[in-house]
Amino acid sequence: MKKIAVLIIMCFVMIGLKAQSEWSFGPRIGRGFSKNYDKEYHSNNIIGLFGEYRVKKVATELDVLFTEQGTFWLTYKCVLIPLKFKFYPWKTNGFNVSIGPQLNIYKEEPGETSNGGGVLRYRKTTASITAGIGYKFKLGIDVAINYNHGLVPINKQDIQGKKWRERVFQITAGYDLSKLFKAGKNK
Secondary structure: OOOOOOOHHHHHHHHHHHEEEEEEEEEEEEEEOOOOOOOEEEEEEEEEEEEEEEHHHHHHEEEEEEEEEOOOOOOOEEEEEEEEEEEEOOOOEEEEEEEEEEEEEEEOOOOOOOOOOOOOOOOEEEEEEEEEEEEOOOOOEEEEEEEEEEEOEEEEOEEOEEOOOOEEEEEEEEOOHHHHHHHHHHO
């Protein structure tokens, strides 16, 4: 009898969570500013997709973003896959804070150094930690500002006596396509 009571309570909890949960997905575009070997930031475009699952004040978001990173003299194409854990402090407000791990996959190994000193050895994948703030508007626009800090150095050997880690600021905007499907149901 206790097992049946627990099962019934779990069903009601799951139904309640499903009623309060929300899926969102769509495209994301933006601009990134990466800093690696030199003192200057390199500006680059970001394009990709996001998917978010929210239950009340907590959400999980997975992005797949295509961009270039590096410096003015050395850039490389990469795919960024952040898994962000988001917290919405106010239930009726779209403001959120996020943090999570990120996988960086580099399409190609960069060429020779600027001084012709030979080929530098880079990793094909690295990991970063990403943190940021954002705001999700009711009409479906999702704006975010993130900072990504490399946990694993990108270069296999020292450059200027250092192992370099990615440092990237990102400003992105996405559009929640699920709003289009929800709007169709309300008509």
